[in-house]
Amino acid sequence: xxxxxxxxxxxxxxxxxxxxxxxxxxxxxxxxxxxxxxxxxxxxxxxxxxxxxxxxxxxxxxxxxxxxxxxxxxxxxxxxxxxxxxxxxxxxxxxxxxxxxxxxxxxxxxxxxxxxxxxxxxxxxxxxxxxxxxxxxxxxxxxxxxxxxxxxxxxxxxxxxxxxxxxxxxxxxxxxxxxxxxxxxxxxxxxxxxxxxxxxxxxxxxxxxxxxxxxxxxxxxxxxxxxxxxxxxxxxxxxxxxxxxxxxxxxxxxxxxxxxxxxxxxxxxxxxxxxxxxxxxxxxxxxxxxxxxxxxxxxxxxxxxxxxxxxxxxxxxxxxxxxxxxxxxxxxxxxxxxxxxxxxxxxxxxxxxxxxxxxxxxxxxxxxxxxxxxxxxxxxxxx
Amino acid sequence: xxxxxxxxxxxxxxxxxxxxxxxxxxxxxxxxxxxxxxxxxxxxxxxxxxxxxxxxxxxxxxxxxxxxxxxxxxxxxxxxx
Numbered sequence: 001x002x003x004x005x006x007x008x009x010x011x012x013x014x015x016x017x018x019x020x021x022x023x024x025x026x027x028x029x030x031x032x033x034x035x036x037x038x039x040x041x042x043x044x045x046x047x048x049x050x051x052x053x054x055x056x057x058x059x060x061x062x063x064x065x066x067x068x069x070x071x072x073x074x075x076x077x078x079x080x081x082x083x084x085x086x087x088x089x090x091x092x093x094x095x096x097x098x099x100x101x102x103x104x105x106x107x108x109x110x111x112x113x114x115x116x117x118x119x120x121x122x123x124x125x126x127x128x129x130x131x132x133x134x135x136x137x138x139x140x141x142x143x144x145x146x147x148x149x150x151x152x153x154x155x156x157x158x159x160x161x162x163x164x165x166x167x168x169x170x171x172x173x174x175x176x177x178x179x180x181x182x183x184x185x186x187x188x189x190x191x192x193x194x195x196x197x198x199x200x201x202x203x204x205x206x207x208x209x210x211x212x213x214x215x216x217x218x219x220x221x222x223x224x225x226x227x228x229x230x231x232x233x234x235x236x237x238x239x240x241x242x243x244x245x246x247x248x249x250x251x252x253x254x255x256x257x258x259x260x261x262x263x264x265x266x267x268x269x270x271x272x273x274x275x276x277x278x279x280x281x282x283x284x285x286x287x288x289x290x291x292x293x294x295x296x297x298x299x300x301x302x303x304x305x306x307x308x309x310x311x312x313x314x315x316x317x318x319x320x321x322x323x324x325x326x327x328x329x330x331x332x333x334x335x336x337x338x339x340x341x342x343x344x345x346x347x348x349x350x351x352x353x354x355x356x357x358x359x360x361x362x363x364x365x366x367x368x369x370x371x372x373x374x375x376x377x378x379x380x381x382x383x
Numbered sequence: 384x385x386x387x388x389x390x391x392x393x394x395x396x397x398x399x400x401x402x403x404x405x406x407x408x409x410x411x412x413x414x415x416x417x418x419x420x421x422x423x424x425x426x427x428x429x430x431x432x433x434x435x436x437x438x439x440x441x442x443x444x445x446x447x448x449x450x451x452x453x454x455x456x457x458x459x460x461x462x463x464x
Contacts, residue, residue: 001406003389003425003442012449015456038386091430120431122413145387149432152415203387206427206435229386232449258442259427265435268416359386 003258007230008046016235017051023242030056031194032241033331035178036201037064037359038229044368046231048238056238059193059331060364062177062286063201065142066093066357067329070283072314073170074099077139080168080310081105081113087131089124090139091146092117097353100317121149125156128165137306138167145203147171147295148268151275154297154304166306169297172282174204175212176293180284182220186332193331197241199234200226202256209264213252221250228256275301283314285353286329325352328361335365342366387429389437392422403428 024030034040040060043049049058062068078099081088088105095106095117109115114134118124121138128136140150150167157165178198186192200213205226213224223244227237237255244251254260275298282294297305306312319326323345324338335341335354345351347366354360390403390412401414403426414420417433425437 001388002391003437003439004406006446007449009449009453012453015453016449018456019452120413122431145429145434148416148434149413149430152413152432203427203429203434206387233445236445236449255445258438258445259435265416267418268434271416 004230007228007232009232013046013051013231013235016232016239020051020056020235020239020242021053023239023246024053024055025246026053026055028055028245029194030242030245031059031196032056032199032238033059033061033181033195033197034199034227034234035061035063035174036199036204036229037061037067037357037361037364038201038203039063039199039227039234040361041359041364041368042229042231042234044364046234047368048231048234051235052238056242059195060328060334060361061181061198061331062284062329063143063174063204064329064354064357064359064361065146065172066097067325067353067360068172068177068284068286069094069097069141069170069353070285070314071100071317071319072283075103075317076312076314077168078103078105078108078113080137080139080306080312081108081115083135083310085135086310087114087116087127087134087136088139089116089118089127089136091119091141093357094139094141096350097356098350121153122156124153124165125160125162128157128162129160132164134164135309136165137310138165139170140167141170143172143174143201143204144207144272147272147276148207148265151268151271154275154301155271157304158301163303166304166309167297168306168312169276169295171276171295172284173293173295174201174208175215176290177284177287178213178216180287180290180293181330182216182222184287184330186330195222195331196245197223197225197250199237199241200224200252202226202228202233202259205254205256205260205264207265207268210252210254210260210262211264217250217252223250223253225253226256226260228258274298284329286326320351323352325354325362328354335362338362387427387434389425390428392420392424392426395420395422401433403433
């Protein structure tokens, strides 16, 4: 695959790692948060952490849309799917995520609910047209990468006058989540999480541009480097962050120049602004209620809002006490700090969302890191 | 969820969709979010939508930089490519 394979070159990765090792200041530590779960998986899959000096610490951030969806919101999706007149259409990531009382969309489907998995939001349009007798609801989740597609779906549904299609909107915003992390007591007052700089998401930024991060560089004095998802991208971004921290700079730099500009995709932004507006607050798993962090459908498109059509209201549910997902999402704990990680909670039998999603930190640890190589374990024991 | 892939545009249809090629696999995506895409260009695709162009010149620049670093600081391969 062109423009994928070349960014995984082993010789260049080794050279970049050597350069990072030469540039780090051994007298200090570097705590870098990769916001996006895609980066977490790239880091584990390619063993990036093992190429880095011991004083560079990677902190896993909340950028996994499946993981941060609050359980009451997922409960509502299951409630919708169980209505006999509803066909619930969802991206595959959501189907196995545990809701309250160990339910999931997949289990609901096994009990007869009409839940269908799609790759593109526009497939919901085809289903609604083909089956006019069904109430087709698109379960929309995701950060800014995914939101424009939902905007296109709603506009097309309006153009076609599709009365049997609606959208259950759970779209969330990356900058709000970064701000919530920076303002959290763990980072600000308690000092339990240290974040010196951010590895910024590339595909989200393809849409929103690099400009929204300038606020964090200026107001919080944290450098941000927008990074591609391949191992060379991640290594180069770490090198740029180390350099900024060494020189006392806090700027927004863009490593993913092949897909991100300062302005982003203006057309996609305009579509999103036409269809959606900010919610005064939205609940995130791990972060709690965050002001202006989620989107809802504007009143111009109210006819397509599933929350209005089906009069949906969230009901608070207690978290599973054993599951450490909320603390893991905030970067306060690592998956291996969770008592049920890898024993009770596995990808086959997930208790928390972080173990389900292909972007969740627990899934990354389980898949690539859980069983440490004997040599690394020996080094740690000796240290 | 937010992962996207670079693909080459093979054919563009009047309805705003395109056939794209990724490593020999062809699929249909929507170009509704990106104006003026031409056949042969690379776009970044996520969940059935091109979300932006892939700037080939910038990609080549990054690769040239990595090649230069590898040439000056080269050594045994630490990763499988």
